[in-house]
Amino acid sequence: MPTGGATTYTGPVEDYLKAIYELERSTGSAATTDIAHRLEIAPASVTGMIRRLADQRLLDYEPYRGVRLTETGLRVALRTIRRHRVIETFLVRVLGYSWDEVHAEAERLEHAVSDALVDRMAAALDEPTVDPHGAPIPTREGTVDEAHYASVEELAPGERARVVRVSDEDPARLRYLGSLGLTPGVTVMVAARAPFDGPITLRIGSGRRATQQVVGPSLAHSLLVERLRTPHRPPHRPPHRPPQRPPHGPPLGPPG
Amino acid sequence: MPTGGATTYTGPVEDYLKAIYELERSTGSAATTDIAHRLEIAPASVTGMIRRLADQRLLDYEPYRGVRLTETGLRVALRTIRRHRVIETFLVRVLGYSWDEVHAEAERLEHAVSDALVDRMAAALDEPTVDPHGAPIPTREGTVDEAHYASVEELAPGERARVVRVSDEDPARLRYLGSLGLTPGVTVMVAARAPFDGPITLRIGSGRRATQQVVGPSLAHSLLVERLRTPHRPPHRPPHRPPQRPPHGPPLGPPG
DNA sequence: AAATATAATTAGCCAAGCCTAAAATTCTAC
DNA sequence: GTAGAATTTTAGGCTTGGCTAATTATATTT
Ligand SMILES: [Mn+2]
Ligand SMILES: [Mn+2]
Ligand SMILES: [Mn+2]
Ligand SMILES: [Mn+2]
Secondary structure (H helix, E strand, O other), X not given: OOOOOOOOOOHHHHHHHHHHHHHHXXXXXXXXXXXXXXXXXXXXXXXXXXXXXXXOOOEEEEOOOEEEEOHHHHHHHHHHHHHHHHHHHHHHHOOOOOOOOHHHHHHHHOOOOOHHHHHHHHHHOOOOOEOOOOOEOOOOOOXXXXXXXXXXXXXXXXXXXXXXXXXXXXXXXXXXXXXXXXXXXXXXXXXXXXXXXXXXXXXXXXXXXXXXXXXXXXXXXXXXXXXOOOOOOOOOOOOOOOOOOOOOOOOOOOOO | OOOOOOOOOOHHHHHHHHHHHHHHHHHXXXXXXXXXXXXXXXXXXXXXXXXXXXXXXXXXXXXXXXXEEOHHHHHHHHHHHHHHHHHHHHHHHOOOOOOOOHHHHHHHHOOOOOHHHHHHHHHHOOOOOEOOOOOEOOOOOOOOOOOOOEEHHHOOOOOEEEEEEEOOOOHHXXXXXXXXXOOOOOEEEEEEEOOOXXXXXXXXXXXHHOEEEEEOHHHHHOEEEEEOOOOOOOOOOOOOOOOOOOOOOOOOOOOO
C-alpha cells in the first residue's frame, strides 16, 4: 500500500475504485454484476464491498440502483490509474518490457509504490502523457484528458485514421496486434468491410512499407483511432450492427 | 504478491520469514518476542502466525522452544531478501534515491514485484552483489555470501579497516553516517577510544581529505568493517564490553 | 397483469492477520 | 528447590475481503 502523506487504501479498494471509474466512463454506470465480472469475483462480494466503500464516502450507493464515485473516490481512482500507467511506461521504456507484459506487473505494483516513486519514474520518463497502449496518464493533480475516440469498427471503407489506443488487458491480443504492426501512432485505412459484422480489411502503415491485414469485429472494436482527413470522405454512417454480445449475456440496460 | 511460476506467499508471511532468517543469523535463534519486536506486532500474534507457518512447512516449531526455518522457508526468505536488495540498489542507481530513502520503499515493493522484474532490474544493474548499505544480494539460485564482519566497536586503537556494511533500517542514522562520510568502501582508523563504552574517535578516509569524527558505541556497533593490514597491529584483544543492551531487555539466552 | 428471467441483496460461512487479557510455562535468583 | 520474573501460549474478539445458497427486487415477456 502506498505511503504518501495522505490516507492510504488497500489494494482491493483501489482496484474497485479503478474498475468503477472505467465502467462509469465506458458504459455510463457501474452495476454490481459489471464490477463483479471486471474483478472476477462473486456479485455478493461486490455488494459487501461497495457498502463499505459507501461508508467511507468513496462512492454513493443506492441499493439496487448502482454506485457512483464521489469526488474522493474519483481522486483515488485517478491516482491509482496514474500509478498503473506510469509504471507500465517505465517498464517498457527503461526495462525493455514488451507492451503485453506490463499490465499484470503494473496491476500489483500500483498498490505498492509511493507517490514519490511514481513522481521519480515520471520525471525519468520526461513526464509522459500516454502509456504504452495509448491510454492517457492522469496528472499528479488528478486531471485526465479522456478524449473519446472512434474504434476501427466504426470506420467506413476508405476512411483513414491513426491508431491512438488499444485495450491493455489481454496479452495475447496485444501480441497479435503488435505482430500486425497495429500500435499507437500507426496510420490505417479501411480497404474493405464485409457486411453483417464481417471482417475488416485494413491497410496498415503508409507508403511502401504498408501491409494489408484482415481483422475481426472484436479486434476492430478494441482498436481506437483518430480519424484523419480523407479524400472523398463519405458521410458518417455507422455500420450495420445487431445487438452487442449476442451469445453471452443480455445488454446492460440504459445508462443512468 | 509475486507471480513467478512457483508458489506465492503473502506479504506478511514473507516478512516473518525474512525476520526469522535475520534473527537466526545474528543471534543464532529466533524467539517469539524477538520476532514480535522486529515486526512491531504483539507476541500473541506471532504465536498464531508461526503455527500457521509450521503447518505450511516453512519452519519447525516447538512450542515454548522457538522456531527454525526449514529448507523451504530459507529459500523463500532469501528470495525476498534478494528482491529487497535488488530493489534498493535499483532505486539508488537508476532513480537517484539516497540510501536512507530506499528501505521503506523496498519493504513494500519486495512483495509485489515478479521474479522477472527482479531479474530485469538486476540485469540492468549488471548483476550487483551488494546493496547500497553493503549487504550481500542473494543469487537467483538462493545462495548468499554472508561473511561475518567485525564492527568498529571491536577495533582497537590504531587499527585500520574498510567500512563494508551498515544497518539499513533507520533513515536518520543513515543520513548521519552519510554526513560523516561513513559509507561502504571508505577507510577508517581508530584514532582513540574512551574506556567503558565511551566514544570512539575515527579518522575517516585517507590522505589529505581525511576527517576526524567521534562516534558513540551504538553507532560503532552498527558499522561493520573489514580489518586492513595495519602497521604494528596489536594482538587481537576485544575491547572491554559489559553485557549487551544493559538498559533494555535481558540477554536472549544461549543460542540453539 | 401475471409469469418469468435477471440482478442484487441477505444470511451464514471462512481464512488471514492483527489485537488485549488471562493463563501457562520456563527461566532466574535466592 | 521454590518464588518471582519473564516469556509464551491460549482464549476470545475484530476487520478485511472473499465464498455459496437463499431470498428479494427489478425487468422483461407474454
Ligand atoms: Mn491492481
Ligand atoms: Mn495500459
Ligand atoms: Mn516487507
Ligand atoms: Mn539494504
